[in-house]
Amino acid sequence: MNVPEFAAAQWTRATGTGVDPHEYRRVTDGLASVADWAPSFLHTGYGYLERAEQAGSSVSAGEHLLMAARWFHLATLAHDAEAQRAAIEADHALSRAFSVLEPGARRVSGEGFTGWLRGPADAPGTVIIIPGLDSAKEEFLDLASSLLARGLAVFAMDGPGQGVLTATTALRPDYEQVVGRAIDALEALGALGALGVERVGLVGLSLGGYFAARTAALEPRVATVATVSGPFRLDWEELPPPVRDIMARRAGGADAARDFAHHVDLAALAPRITAPLLVVDGGQDVIPGVTNGEPLVVLAPHGDYLSVPHGDHLLGNARADWLPRLVDHVTQTLRTGAPA
Structure with missing residues (x-):
């Protein structure tokens, strides 16, 4: 399956997960092959971790962490060698988000x-x-x-x-x-x-x-x-x-x-x-x-x-x-x- 087919197959699943559809298109349009899927989605997730570190409020930081968790999870859908690392990153980001947004x-x-x-x-x-x-x-x-x-x-x-x-x-x-x-x-x-x-x-x-x-x-x-x-x-x-x-x-x-x-x-x-x-x-x-x-x-x-x-x-x-x-x-x- 080529990149456009794979990205189209995951389109509504990704947007249903809650990522920005425009950002999804920007990320997937830049892929040369499906092998680039996980690295690119991980890179996007790490970008949200950086935003969380630079956020001006705990709420904004938590929201960025939740978005990072979504992108890390979507990175696992390529089912390659990076999938387990992406799953661990998603779990860590979600944990950090709840520690900020919902301490209970x-x-x-x-x-x-x-x-x-x-x-x-x-x-x-x-x-x-x-x-x-x-x-x-x-x-x-x-x-x-x-x-x-x-x-x-x-x-x-x-x-x-x-x-x-x-x-x-x-x-x-x-x-x-x-x-x-x-x-x-x-x-x-x-x-x-x-x-x-x-x-x-x-x-x-x-x-x-x-x-x-x-x-x-x-x-x-x-x-x-x-x-x-x-x-x-x-x-x-x-x-x-x-x-x-x-x-x-x-x-x-x-x-x-x-x-x-x-x-x-x-x-x-x-x-x-x-x-x-x-x-x-x-x-x-x-x-x-x-x-x-x-x-x-x-x-x-x-x-x-x-x-x-x-x-x-x-x-x-x-x-x-x-x-x-x-x-x-x-x-x-x-x-x-x-x-x-």
Whole structure:
């Protein structure tokens, strides 16, 4: 894939992450090859670190650090030798940003997970944001902000094979065990509020949608769940080679990736999702070997489906069409137990 094709493929994902679209074009227009992707994005991220050092206020410094975290995360999308360094830089920048902007934010880590807990101690519920195949906690800061603005607490995490844990862990299908340990850790911190552990919500994006739906079927403490561009089923033989390559890197080899893909099938688990469920799909999100979320809604007892005809994968080109609806669904169901 040449640079214009690669940059176009990442366009709405990058802008959905929150980087300036004009700056994205300036950076990508200057690339001679995809091999230059990570170095150029890292360079842009370091530029924001310099701005943070020179900022005239702590708020400005924190905002520059958040932007650095976004650019460092996007540097990982080239999946080259620089990816792990970029993931570590993203994690460090995010940590520094929260230390400046939200001193009350807490790092919470355990076996197979790490992330940031943010929001009021008396929140009516806590939402766990679950990233996908090659995404990370730094990618969905705007989703977290929307949930926080509605009075909820948020735990944005990296799980096995994701984000800063990519180098030390491997992708695994039984993600519900990891989420269960994260819920245990949040409960031990007293972070689930006066309403108790049953007020936990999940939002899963891309492959994280599968993880969220699977967890909702197997973890009784989940009170509400939403998926965005989550697969209902994967067919390894039909998946495009770039997707299989990424999965092999994250799972620990081609055989492990093939086995993982064979586990991604929600047909048997969907009827066990008793929590209110919102499934969001983009009509333009067509990936060979991926069955999108509509069958999940059909099989789940309390499923609701939102299809945005012009939406692409992760619907970065249609945020106004789904983001408010999703955060309102999660907020309402955590507060009252009933969908909006």
